[in-house]
Amino acid sequence: MLRFSKSKIITTLAVIFIGLLLAVPSMMSREQREAYLNAVPSWVPSWLVPSRAIVLGLDLQGGSHVLLQVDEADLVRGQITLLRDDVRRILRDTRVASQNGIQTIQRGVQIRVPNAADRERLMPRLRELAQPINNAVLGQTGNANIAINETPDGAIALTLTDAGINERVRRAVDQSIEVIRRRIDATGTVEPSIQRQGADRVLVQVPGLQDPQQLKALLGETGNLEFRLLAQGGATDVDMLPMRDAGGQRVPVERRVIAEGGDLTDAQAAFDTQTNQPIVNFRFNIRGAQRFGQATTENLGRQLAIVLDNEVISAPTIQSPITGGSGQISGSFTVEQVNNLAVLLRSGALPAKLTIVEERTVGPGLGRDSIEAGKMATYVAGIFVIIFMFATYGVFGLIANIALIVHVGLIFGLMSVLEATLTLPGIAGIVLTIGTAVDSNVLIYERIREEVRAGRSIVSGIQAGFDRAFATIVDSNSTMAIAAVILFFLGSGPVRGFAVVFILGILTTVLTAVTLTRMMIALWYQWMRPKVLPF
Amino acid sequence: MRLIRLWPENSHFDFMRFRRFSFPLSAVISIATAIMLMTVGLNFGIDFTGGTLMEIQAKSGQANVAQIRQTAEGFGFGDVEVQEFGTAGEVSLRFPTQPGGEAGQAMVVQKARDTFGAEYDFRRVETVGPRVSGELVQSGTIGVVLSVLAVLFYLWFRFERELAVASIIGTLHDIVLTIGFFVITRHEFNMTSIAAILTIVGYSLNETVVVFDRTRELMRRYKTMPTEELLNLSINHTMSRTIMTAATTALSLLALVLFGGQAIQGFAQVMLYGVVICTYSAICISSPMLIYIGLRGSETVKVPEGKAAAAE
Numbered sequence: 001m002l003r004f005s006k007s008k009i010i011t012t013l014a015v016i017f018i019g020l021l022l023a024v025p026s027m028m029s030r031e032q033r034e035a036y037l038n039a040v041p042s043w044v045p046s047w048l049v050p051s052r053a054i055v056l057g058l059d060l061q062g063g064s065h066v067l068l069q070v071d072e073a074d075l076v077r078g079q080i081t082l083l084r085d086d087v088r089r090i091l092r093d094t095r096v097a098s099q100n101g102i103q104t105i106q107r108g109v110q111i112r113v114p115n116a117a118d119r120e121r122l123m124p125r126l127r128e129l130a131q132p133i134n135n136a137v138l139g140q141t142g143n144a145n146i147a148i149n150e151t152p153d154g155a156i157a158l159t160l161t162d163a164g165i166n167e168r169v170r171r172a173v174d175q176s177i178e179v180i181r182r183r184i185d186a187t188g189t190v191e192p193s194i195q196r197q198g199a200d201r202v203l204v205q206v207p208g209l210q211d212p213q214q215l216k217a218l219l220g221e222t223g224n225l226e227f228r229l230l231a232q233g234g235a236t237d238v239d240m241l242p243m244r245d246a247g248g249q250r251v252p253v254e255r256r257v258i259a260e261g262g263d264l265t266d267a268q269a270a271f272d273t274q275t276n277q278p279i280v281n282f283r284f285n286i287r288g289a290q291r292f293g294q295a296t297t298e299n300l301g302r303q304l305a306i307v308l309d310n311e312v313i314s315a316p317t318i319q320s321p322i323t324g325g326s327g328q329i330s331g332s333f334t335v336e337q338v339n340n341l342a343v344l345l346r347s348g349a350l351p352a353k354l355t356i357v358e359e360r361t362v363g364p365g366l367g368r369d370s371i372e373a374g375k376m377a378t379y380v381a382g383i384f385v386i387i388f389m390f391a392t393y394g395v396f397g398l399i400a401n402i403a404l405i406v407h408v409g410l411i412f413g414l415m416s417v418l419e420a421t422l423t424l425p426g427i428a429g430i431v432l433t434i435g436t437a438v439d440s441n442v443l444i445y446e447r448i449r450e451e452v453r454a455g456r457s458i459v460s461g462i463q464a465g466f467d468r469a470f471a472t473i474v475d476s477n478s479t480m481a482i483a484a485v486i487l488f489f490l491g492s493g494p495v496r497g498f499a500v501v502f503i504l505g506i507l508t509t510v511l512t513a514v515t516l517t518r519m520m521i522a523l524w525y526q527w528m529r530p531k532v533l534p535f
Numbered sequence: 536m537r538l539i540r541l542w543p544e545n546s547h548f549d550f551m552r553f554r555r556f557s558f559p560l561s562a563v564i565s566i567a568t569a570i571m572l573m574t575v576g577l578n579f580g581i582d583f584t585g586g587t588l589m590e591i592q593a594k595s596g597q598a599n600v601a602q603i604r605q606t607a608e609g610f611g612f613g614d615v616e617v618q619e620f621g622t623a624g625e626v627s628l629r630f631p632t633q634p635g636g637e638a639g640q641a642m643v644v645q646k647a648r649d650t651f652g653a654e655y656d657f658r659r660v661e662t663v664g665p666r667v668s669g670e671l672v673q674s675g676t677i678g679v680v681l682s683v684l685a686v687l688f689y690l691w692f693r694f695e696r697e698l699a700v701a702s703i704i705g706t707l708h709d710i711v712l713t714i715g716f717f718v719i720t721r722h723e724f725n726m727t728s729i730a731a732i733l734t735i736v737g738y739s740l741n742e743t744v745v746v747f748d749r750t751r752e753l754m755r756r757y758k759t760m761p762t763e764e765l766l767n768l769s770i771n772h773t774m775s776r777t778i779m780t781a782a783t784t785a786l787s788l789l790a791l792v793l794f795g796g797q798a799i800q801g802f803a804q805v806m807l808y809g810v811v812i813c814t815y816s817a818i819c820i821s822s823p824m825l826i827y828i829g830l831r832g833s834e835t836v837k838v839p840e841g842k843a844a845a846a847e
Contacts, residue, residue: 059798067667210657211648216641356641357664366590366658366798373796381790385783392539392779425727428791428799432734432806435787439780443745446776453544472748475693476741482685483737487730490678495730502734535538 004522012515016406019508022413026054054415057423059494060371062364063207068180068219068354070172070200072165075352076107079160079168083129083146084109087158090125094118099154108146108159119154126158133167169200172351176202182347183218202354212361214340222309222353223344225261227292229254230303230315241305243312245332251312253305258295263288267345269338272330278338279330282345289325297321308341360493374427381431382408389438393445393535399520400441400513407437407505407512414504423497433505439476440513443469445535452533459525461533466518473514477506541782542775550770550818551763551826557819561708568715577717580725581661583675585632585668587643591655593624598655600626606650612643621797625658632665640664675729679710682736689740694747697828702743705821709739712812716805727802735809738784742777742817749773750822754830762830766822781814 025033033053040049058065084102087109091098096118098111113119130144145164149157177194180202184192193205209215231238231252238252267282284292296304296318306314306329314331333341385404389397411430415422448465456464481503488499581588592598603626604617616629628647633639640662648657663671686706690699713735717724750769757765770777788810791803 069666213645213648355664356662358667359640359644359660359662361657361660363656363658365592365656370796370798373794373799377791377793377795377799380794381787384786384790388783388786392541394538424799425730425802428795428802431787431791431795432784435784436738436780438783439741439776442776442779442783446773446779449775450772472745475744475748478689479686479740479744480737482689482740483682483733486678486682486685487733490674490681491726491730495726498730 004519009519012511012519015511016410016516019410019413020406022050022052022416023409025050025052026412026416028053050416052416052419054412055419055421056367056371057421057426057494057497058205058207058360058367059362059424060367060374060422060427061207062210062362062367063205064209064212064215065358065360065493066204066206066212066215066219066356067197067358068176068202068204069357070169070176070202071353071355072169072200075168075172076160076165078352079165080104080107080109083158083160086129087111087126090122090129094121094125096122105157105159107165108157110155110157112153112155114154116154119150119156122156123148123150126156129158133163166199169352173200173202175351176354179223179348179350180204180219183223183343184215186343186347187214187218189215201357208364210361210363212359214336216356216359217340218343219354220356221340221344222350223261223347224309224349225264225345226257226307227259227295228257228305228307229295229299230305232302239310241307241310241312243315251305251315253307253312259284259288259292261345261349263291264345267342269335269342270328272328275330277330278333278335279328280333280338280342280345281328282326284325284327286325289323292325292327293321293323297323308344370424370427374424374431377431378427378434381434385434385438389441395524395534396441396445396521397535399517399524400438400445402520403441403512403517404434404437406516407508408434410508410512411501411504414508415500418500420500420504421497422501423494425494426497426501429498429501429505433501436480437505437509437513440469440473440509441517443472443476444513444517449533449535458530458533462521462525466514470514473510477509481506541778546771546774547767548771548774549767551767551823553819554823554826557815557823561712561816561820564715565708565711568711568718571718572714575718577714577724578721580723580728581629581663581668582671582725583668585640585663585665587630587640587663588659588661589628589630589644589647589657590659591626591628591651592658593626593655595654596624598624598626603628603651607647610643610646610650612646625797626655632668671726675726678729679732679736682733683707683710686736686740695751697825697830698747698751700828701821701824702740702747704824705743705816706736706739708816708820709735709809709812712816713805713809716808722801722805728805731802731805731809734806735813738809739813739816742813743821745776746770746773746817746822750825750830762826765830766825770818770822777814777818781810784810 025036028036033051037049037051084104087102091102091111096113098113100112103110113122126148130146130148133143133145143161143163145161145167147159147161149159173196177196181192181194184194184204184206189206189209191207193203195203197203204215204219206212206215231254235252235254237255239255240250241253243249243251263284265283265285267280270279270281271277272279300318300321303315303317305312306316314329316330329341382404386401389400389404391397393400408430411433414420444465447469448461451464451468452458452461484499484502484506488496488503491499598619600617600619604615607615607617607628612633613631616627618627619625620627630643633643644660644662683703683706687699687703690702693699694702710732713732716722717728722728746769749772750766753760753765753769753772760768785807788803788807792800792807795803
């Protein structure tokens, strides 16, 4: 029947009206949007006011996209060092000696204790090291983070398990996200987006950032600060660490750590009042202050080693005991370097090194040009199609054109509600949709023409045209949807933006090309009562 | 007002005749593509090879390409591709993946910024490390394979075996010819190209489905009509729609090619080519293929669910 009940007409129009209304916030600039949201009277419930807007992708607004990966090898190295320290402590506590010290093996450490009685005392303590893994998602997994293997000849191997390492990596990503957020916030950057990607990656997106050099410098450093002592001749427990600005020269540094970055409560960039050199002022918490005070009292005249990420950045001589809990790091720094260092120290250390595996930066100029070009292409494509449809189908073409405009509006409306990201390929998707959306109308109209030619009356021809074309419309849209959905799951960033537009476009086609068009044609028929088809 | 009539009413044009040209033509092009793919290969973008891509624009509006090339080659970062594009002094530089893992890549950008930063604006900088590019190759391949499988599944579910086989041949044909387009034009092949191929898969299928929906309908109406005639009739019936849709889609894409800006032009060109290929293959490859596969091999004809619902 070509009759539409009043309620059906009202429902359809209401759905479309709401859909279009949702697109309104996306059409405004940020300032306009804020002004408009402020202008809404307070008695209007907030869910009634469309406030969500489309997010512009970095390729359109300009900015940096940096993908970081937790360096698993570095993380494992750190874990092995901790394991070695634990084993050393236990050996000392239980007064058991390993025959050939603590050897580092693949993913773990090994000791050799031939005496069975010694092993008896040692093993329970070592077993305490193996903790069950608690996973927030999986709960108790039943796996331990460390596997202990004992051979009859007295060799005991402690190795990190895969499950344990995976769990460590997962936690490292979570911690890194926190640390990165603090570091970026400290630089006053607006609206950074920091999120987990996959098992071991963090995606950092900063709109408007043109040169990510400073950002990368901030993210590239672990920020692990330690206060140790330079070793004196004859000391055995030392690390040979590179010294900054010394041309790769290495200096012996005691393994014992007096205080570390975690003991700091504050760090500020400043200038030395005497030399006018850029420095970093820091302040310890109570524990740090106590240990630092004691160490500086006991080792007067010796050289301190301030170690950042396994590099000695400064080695001042202890001239007087520092008991007040504050001090300064000086060295040949630039202003930017001390600023970065202060941020690093304030925001804490990263649990592992992060490597940049992908970086994409788009300057604001290119983004603006892309938006302009995209708008232009959309308008031109729209005008092309509108003229062509009208020239071919007359009044029916006009109806299809109205449906087309509503269709594009609804895509924007849905994208706004979903706060979807519009990318440059997304714009291409909209332009392509303009071309393909009329396909449904064309299918229907051609079918109507055939049915009328075959001898049906206009009403019955229109009716049959819609009914018979419907199966084909469903078919043709499903085929397009298959490709779009696969693209959505595989693509990232810009390509995904294209898939989103395409999927939404397919969804709205049914409403506009079928329901809305049919309704408009029904109203037109009731009004004009034509005797022949107008095309 | 006189309206445009795209295709005459009650036409009886013999489309099946075209197969004498289209089959050998497509076979030759497909084989040529396969050979060229193996010998010349695709011009992979940094998404798949890894490396660094930069687009810079001269602040003065005049880029000195020769000088940029000479300076960039002097960096010692391997073979640099330097190309001018656009009209406003825009130059693209492409560096290969550097040794030294993920960290090695950062030096390239730093060096280029230090050297060219004074006279040029950096419009775009992309660095893809070896690990990510490997994964992108993987997901791109999975994407194309998966889409073909999904299409197979859909066709198996929706159509008789003969129609399904013919349309999958058509879709594969379109994928091959699109890849051929990339090989011959040396268009950069990147993640966006995968998006273009998947969209072409969708469009290709769309075209065949529209014709075959009609073929199936006519099969039920004219139970004794010879296959060739039946196929000709199906195409003649759907021809106005085919022209109309191809025209509106092509016009939109043309707008994109002409006005969409340099960043999206490549995608639009491939899609425009795809629309032409898909229209051609639906008429000249998939449909005549049925003459050889045999249309009435299966006695029973499935009644599609959509039709049953629409007939109420």
